[in-house]
Amino acid sequence: MDFKEDKFMIALAMGIVLLVISQAVFFLIRAIKRAKKLGIEKATIKNTIVSSSLFTIAPAIGIVATVLTLSAGLGYVLPWIRLTVIGNISYEVTAATNAIEAYGLSGGIANEITNPEVFATIAWVMTLGSIMPLILIPILLKKVQSKIGKTVSKNNAWASVMSAAAFIGLIAAFVARAIAGKGEASIRGDGAGILSVAALVFSVVLMLIFQKLANAKKWKWLESFSMPFSMIGAMGLVMLLAQVLPQNIAFLEWRG
Amino acid sequence: MNSEYINKTHKYGKIWMVVTLLIFLAIPLLISSHLGVTPKLEMIGKGLATVALVFYPTAVLEVLTYSPLLGTGGTYLGFVTGNITNLKLPVALSAMESAKVKPNSEEGEVISTISIAVSSIVTTVIIAVCVLAFLPVLHNITDPNSAFAPAFQQVTPALFGALCASYLAKHWKISILPIAVLTLILIFKGTLGTGVLIPIGVVVSLAGAHIMFKKGIVK
Known part of the structure; x- marks a missing residue:
């Protein structure tokens, strides 16, 4: 059996899955209990759980696609472990490629790793390169939060504008990339073009329609689900557009 | 809290x-x-x-x-x-x-x-x-x-489009500046990833919002 996908590796991955789920369940139960004490309605809590699950499905399948990308070289278990804890595609690919190149091997993660020492080195580099947040957060988080707390109590009106502005700054980065971000010339669909702008526009339009509908028909449930529905609907429309439009127009990327 | x-x-x-x-x-x-x-x-x-x-x-x-x-x-x-x-x-x-x-x-x-x-x-x-x-x-x-x-x-633009619609409707005045600045930056340096763009976007957005708040444009 391939050492990258043997029983030991799968058991290791299952252990990590158990750890992550236990931690999430622990925080989930605490937060639900607190929400009830704060008087947040049961329906709001339930809607938060269901809509967050729906919202997660498509991006999670996108993460599985990353596991597949990395699996050509590393097998599927190590990428599975890595993307379950502090995972992120750009980091994982860079770390794995650098570790492979340290051995003077070319081709990066596209070529299957057959040498156990190289494989273990990759695991070390991927791990050590991404542990920083786990060290920083226990040290910094309380201080950062207390500074924010002071700002909030000093000026509540500004704190409210400030938090909206911070979110908008984050959203702006993704909107701008969909409009003008450059991708790899060899990869189809990673740069700004017809499909990225279409996804953005479809999603905005669907969201506005769902919000109007929810208000007009007084459908409270739709308010909670308008975001995941808009996202999934926009993805469906993009798929359709890619089928209907001529290939050279559908996959046109003005920034490569 | x-x-x-x-x-x-x-x-x-x-x-x-x-x-x-x-x-x-x-x-x-x-x-x-x-x-x-x-x-x-x-x-x-x-x-x-x-x-x-x-x-x-x-x-x-x-x-x-x-x-x-x-x-x-x-x-x-x-x-x-x-x-x-x-x-x-x-x-x-x-x-x-x-x-x-x-x-x-x-x-x-x-x-x-x-x-x-x-x-x-x-x-x-x-x-x-x-x-x-x-x-x-x-x-x-x-x-x-x-x-x-x-x-x-296109999962990311689809996801952020929905969020953007919701925020734009409520805070369009503070949304224009960061989107415009980041798009402009990308026109000159298109390969910049979101890891670099997000901190810039947050700083630009906060600075713009602060000025507008002080001038009473946003409340």
């Missing part, structure tokens, strides 16, 4: 973080011992050098930028499971918007934590089930030539 709940969240969060860190470090150790190999420090150092140069400062920036947005419980959880910008943050934002709670309130804190916890569980389960049971089928779905591929390639 109730300091007792938050203080306990910090306490439990720190314990979970230390446990995760130890288990996380045990993974390569166990793999090396299982395979009967001792990777050379020199090779690990070589591979790590360039990665650390980029990702260690980014980690500091990420913790400072995202933790105020994720809330206390959300930060401890979100940074363990990762995929913050493309999943945890939008999920938390969407949940707080739908529940009509303010991010800097205790209601915002618990709704953000619930959404990030649920998202972490769903992501972990989906990855595990897909990898163990549906790997051959998934190859067909995520293959660059499949009919589904364009949809999955």
Whole structure:
């Protein structure tokens, strides 16, 4: 059996899955209990759980696609472990490629790793390169939060504008990339073009329609689900557009 | 905010973080011992050098930028499971918007934590089930030539479009500046990733909002 996908590796991955789920369940139960004490309605809590699950499905399948990308070289278990804890595609690919190149091997993660020492080195580099947040957060988080707390109590009106502005700054980065971000010339669909702008526009339009509908028909449930529905609907429309439009127009990327 | 709940969240969060860190470090150790190999420090150092140069400062920036947005419980959880910008943050934002709670309130804190916890569980389960049971089928779905591929390639704009609509409707005055500045930056340096663009966007947005707030343009 391939050492990258043997029983030991799968058991290791299952252990990590158990750890992550236990931690999430622990925080989930605490937060639900607190929400009830704060008087947040049961329906709001339930809607938060269901809509967050729906919202997660498509991006999670996108993460599985990353596991597949990395699996050509590393097998599927190590990428599975890595993307379950502090995972992120750009980091994982860079770390794995650098570790492979340290051995003077070319081709990066596209070529299957057959040498156990190289494989273990990759695991070390991927791990050590991404542990920083786990060290920083226990040290910094309380201080950062207390500074924010002071700002909030000093000026509540500004704190409210400030938090909206911070979110908008984050959203702006993704909107701008969909409009003008450059991708790899060899990869189809990673740069700004017809499909990225279409996804953005479809999603905005669907969201506005769902919000109007929810208000007009007084459908409270739709308010909670308008975001995941808009996202999934926009993805469906993009798929359709890619089928209907001529290939050279559908996959046109003005920034490569 | 109730300091007792938050203080306990910090306490439990720190314990979970230390446990995760130890288990996380045990993974390569166990793999090396299982395979009967001792990777050379020199090779690990070589591979790590360039990665650390980029990702260690980014980690500091990420913790400072995202933790105020994720809330206390959300930060401890979100940074363990990762995929913050493309999943945890939008999920938390969407949940707080739908529940009509303010991010800097205790209601915002618990709704953000619930959404990030649920998202972490769903992501972990989906990855595990897909990898163990549906790997051959998934190859067909995520293959660059499949009919589904364009949809999955555009999952991020689809996700942020919905969030953008919601925020633009309420805060269009402060939204224009960061979107315009970042688009302009990308026209000149199109390869900049979101890791660099987000801190710039947050700073530009905060600065613009501060001026508008002082001048009474936004309240």
